[in-house]
Amino acid sequence: MRTTELCDLSIHAALELLRRRALSALELTRAHLERIAALDGRLHAYITVTAEMALAQARQADERRARGDDAPLLGIPVAIKDVICTRDVRTTCGSRILENFVPPYDATVVTRLREAGAVLLGKTNTDEFAMGSSTEHSAFFPTANPWDLARVPGGSSGGSAAAVAAGCAMGALGSDTGGSVRQPAALCGIVGLKPTYGRVSRYGLVAHGSSLDQIGVLTRDVRDAALLLRVIAGHDPRDATSLDAPVPDYVQGLGNETDLRGVKIGVPKEYFISGIEAGVESAVREALRVMKGAGAEVVEISLPHTQYGIPIYYLIATAEASSNLARYDGVRYGLRAEDTDMWQTLFRTRALGFGREVKRRIMLGTYALSAGYYDAYYLKAQKARTLLRQDFERAFQQVDVLACPTTPDVAFRIGQKLDDPLQMYLSDVFTVSLNLVGMCGISVPCGFAGGLPVGLQLMGPPLREDMLLRIAYAYQQRTDWHTHRPPLSIQISAGG
Amino acid sequence: MPRLSLQEVEYIAQLARLGLSDEEKELLREQLSAILEYAATINQLNTDDVEPMTSALPLRNVMRADSTAPGLTPDEALRNAPAVQDGHFCVQAILE
Numbered sequence: 001m002r003t004t005e006l007c008d009l010s011i012h013a014a015l016e017l018l019r020r021r022a023l024s025a026l027e028l029t030r031a032h033l034e035r036i037a038a039l040d041g042r043l044h045a046y047i048t049v050t051a052e053m054a055l056a057q058a059r060q061a062d063e064r065r066a067r068g069d070d071a072p073l074l075g076i077p078v079a080i081k082d083v084i085c086t087r088d089v090r091t092t093c094g095s096r097i098l099e100n101f102v103p104p105y106d107a108t109v110v111t112r113l114r115e116a117g118a119v120l121l122g123k124t125n126t127d128e129f130a131m132g133s134s135t136e137h138s139a140f141f142p143t144a145n146p147w148d149l150a151r152v153p154g155g156s157s158g159g160s161a162a163a164v165a166a167g168c169a170m171g172a173l174g175s176d177t178g179g180s181v182r183q184p185a186a187l188c189g190i191v192g193l194k195p196t197y198g199r200v201s202r203y204g205l206v207a208h209g210s211s212l213d214q215i216g217v218l219t220r221d222v223r224d225a226a227l228l229l230r231v232i233a234g235h236d237p238r239d240a241t242s243l244d245a246p247v248p249d250y251v252q253g254l255g256n257e258t259d260l261r262g263v264k265i266g267v268p269k270e271y272f273i274s275g276i277e278a279g280v281e282s283a284v285r286e287a288l289r290v291m292k293g294a295g296a297e298v299v300e301i302s303l304p305h306t307q308y309g310i311p312i313y314y315l316i317a318t319a320e321a322s323s324n325l326a327r328y329d330g331v332r333y334g335l336r337a338e339d340t341d342m343w344q345t346l347f348r349t350r351a352l353g354f355g356r357e358v359k360r361r362i363m364l365g366t367y368a369l370s371a372g373y374y375d376a377y378y379l380k381a382q383k384a385r386t387l388l389r390q391d392f393e394r395a396f397q398q399v400d401v402l403a404c405p406t407t408p409d410v411a412f413r414i415g416q417k418l419d420d421p422l423q424m425y426l427s428d429v430f431t432v433s434l435n436l437v438g439m440c441g442i443s444v445p446c447g448f449a450g451g452l453p454v455g456l457q458l459m460g461p462p463l464r465e466d467m468l469l470r471i472a473y474a475y476q477q478r479t480d481w482h483t484h485r486p487p488l489s490i491q492i493s494a495g496g
Numbered sequence: 497m498p499r500l501s502l503q504e505v506e507y508i509a510q511l512a513r514l515g516l517s518d519e520e521k522e523l524l525r526e527q528l529s530a531i532l533e534y535a536a537t538i539n540q541l542n543t544d545d546v547e548p549m550t551s552a553l554p555l556r557n558v559m560r561a562d563s564t565a566p567g568l569t570p571d572e573a574l575r576n577a578p579a580v581q582d583g584h585f586c587v588q589a590i591l592e
Contacts, residue, residue, distance in 0.1 A: 104568055198553050211552065312538060329513075333578075334576070334578070362514055364528055377532075379548055380538055380541075381535075383549075387543070425531070438552020
């Protein structure tokens with residue numbers, strides 16, 4: 001098989017070939033490294049490519065298989081967002097302040113991927129400390145959307161999304177604090193799943209908003225998302241916020257049903273507001289028709305506090321971020337910009353180490369937590385957060401899942417929202433609520449508007465990733481949107 | 497809501513130990529004012545009898561067994577430090 005075909009395989013299809021010995025992990029890994037070499041000069045999806053390590057891991061995977069050994073991801077090349085710690089591999093968080101940080105330990109999700117036999121291709125680009133919706137706030141370079149290189153891939157897991165969409169990784173990990181897995185998945189035409197808060201260990205995930213952060217997966221189809229989630233989900237004694245609940249077999253749970261009879265889908269009317277792009281709305285409405293055609297009952301429902309999601313989120317997330325980022329003091333790790341005394345060094349280190357979006361959020365969060373404003377902003381936001389959660393609890397008494405667009409519009413142009421932070425924040429309008437209420441969601445490709453991908457978001461109650469995956473899988477069986485590939489791939493394959 | 501004053505911006509930056517240029521202060525003054533004005537829409541909500549939500553989890557305190565487990569070695573813990581001396585993190589003098 002040629003490079004392009006190998007890089008186009010789903011994880012589950014590649015595993016079948018590997019198990020039949022029709023393909024080796026080394027061939028598969030080489031194909032991906034070649035493709036990264038050919039494309040990443042234009043995409044900028046990776047901050048660090050670990051080619052040597054990947055080839056060594058691939059050889060080990062082949063040796064394991066030759067001994068008759070197997071594992072859930074044995075020989076599968078994947079990418080890791082650069083906010084997740086990897087032992088002995090630089091982890092920058094897209095920030096100057098951690099530009100040379102080499103973690104002495106692996107995040108639990110990385111340990112689990114290694115144990116499952118995955119090959120790690122490298123670390124993907126991100127908005128600095130995962131703060132952004134376009135990956136333009138990376139301190140190093142913006143990432144391009146594989147569907148149109150002049151547009152953003154979304155963010156903050158834009159590097160992971162672009163890499164998976166372009167065939168430069170078979171799957172990837174991202175982190176989702178306010179939509180940072182689902183939004184870039186939607187904008188790049190792939191699947192992105194944010195698990196329930198506590199479902200996946202965050203040990204080794206560099207903290208952004210601690211009551212909101214959750215590690216998620218990005219893949220080209222739903223079955224692959226189930227495969228990756230099964231590996232990384234589960235309790236971890238090293239993360240006190242991880243839930244000690246059994247992990248179902250998400251792959252087995254997909255079944256072969258394309259039938260959705262007995263499933264009740266709620267459509268929150270507040271997610272179809274004016275301002276939503278016409279092509280996005282029509283693609284999502286068509287997806288609802290497909291699910292209705294599969295036997296699902298589709299009913300309109302209300303989440304009345306939806307419009308407060310963005311203000312609540314940007315008060316709570318920035319408050320938590322301002323507190324988490326206090327640790328970057330140039331003492332134990334990271335940049336130190338030496339000045340006349342310890343205090344001046346501290347101010348200068350943070351002035352030079354942080355980019356403008358991170359500074360903006362530290363300022364906003366510090367303000368919301370400061371004496372005199374705490375009650376009016378932070379405490380008020382936490383109370384409003386309770387109202388938002390009650391919306392979702394009421395909804396899930398009436399329906400199994402909620403369906404809506406993942407984003408109000410398709411991928412925007414690089415630079416378009418960069419100087420208007422409020423406009424950038426508003427691009428998260430359909431994703432932030434789910435993090436605030438701590439429940440799970442998935443974005444799946446559901447069509448195109450003006451040649452750019454559109455995502456359908458399904459949201460579910462706590463720990464019902466199994467149900468989300470099953471419904472998304474049934475939808476995917478009846479459509480072929482997940483099989484579309486960016487035109488970039490075609491140009492490259494023509495040249496070999 | 498009135499625009500933030502320059503003094504307020506400087507006060508917040510001081511709390512956050514964040515060095516800002518004059519240009520950054522002016523830009524942040526405008527941008528934070530606009531964002532806070534938007535954020536203030538939550539004041540439309542009546543939250544008189546509403547408890548604040550501090551966590552999405554049903555958990556309270558999580559305890560572990562009081563037993564030792566391997567952790568980072570001193571070398572591992574120090575290897576990313578900007579300055580190290582005799583197995584310690586090294587900082588500038590804080591006393592005259």
